Amino acid sequence: MSDLSIQVSPKASASVEARPTGREHLVSELIRAILQGKYRAGARLVEQELATQLGVSRTPIREAIASLAAMGLVEMRVNRGAVVRGFGKEQLRQMYELRRILECAAIRLACGKIPLISLESLYARMTLLDQRTGPQWSDRAMAMDRRMHDLIARHCGNDRLADEIQRYRDMIQAARDLVGNQQQAQRLAVAAHKRIIEALLNQDADASVSAMDAHIIETHAIVSETLFPDESVNNVSTVDPSPSDRLPIVQSPASEGADYETMQLEAVQPLPRSVLTPSLATREGEML
Secondary structure: OOOOOOOOOHHHHHHHHHOOOOHHHHHHHHHHHHHOOOOOOOOEEOHHHHHHHHOOOHHHHHHHHHHHHHHOOEEEEOOOEEEEOOOOHHHHHHHHHHHHHHHHHHHHHHOOOOOHHHHHHHHHHHHHHHHOOOOOHHHHHHHHHHHHHHHHHHOOOOHHHHHHHHHHHHHHHHHHHHHOOOHHHHHHHHHHHHHHHHHHHOOOHHHHHHHHHHHHHHHHHHHHHHHOOOOOOOOOOOOOOOOHHHOOOOOOOOOOOHHHHHOOOOOOOOOOHHHOOHHHHHHHHHHO
């Protein structure tokens, strides 16, 4: 058997025991192991070994490996099975470059389609989060991050694009988990999210794309510098994210992700009208 192993945290282990067939959890654990170098390029992922190690059946392991193959982290080879592909600074850059294309296309399509009441609520919660601190602040920031991106993907009108965004988000999330809960970086992200929502509230597609583009470039730089501190950070190459006809096409829609509403944030104040253009403020006031 291979001497490579995944160090699952107690919290993660409890999650596996509670949900022995949780494919998403297994995918997340395997991604983290690969990004941490516990499985290096060329290492085999043996279903039975992983099933024994993680205390699950082979079926969810097989499904998780298939997801990793779809992400490009492993490849299926004849007579060898699943083999880990190399992952380093260049692969991270490519991952964020693709995310930049996908997310910018989605926000352009979603601009003007997201209910104003949803955007106002999200902005108010982001503002509240920006003013608070505490032991659960980081978890709340991560949850609001996912909520915003899910909201945009859900309203882009392209189920395949939304599904592709979700697929790469699993990889992005694993990379961010390795970076850790850096509150300074997360506060930068909260500020960036507020700028994105402001542009969406004003139904300004160009400003929305610009804000999303800057947010992803900034996040890539932080993650890259943390994971690969000895190498200089190269920005994601400049691309035009607007043409949707150049996007990869895959299969099914992303999930609703409604459980983020369980975050116990206190009541929030109405969105400051200074964020909105006069015409939009009038329409938004009529809705309420």
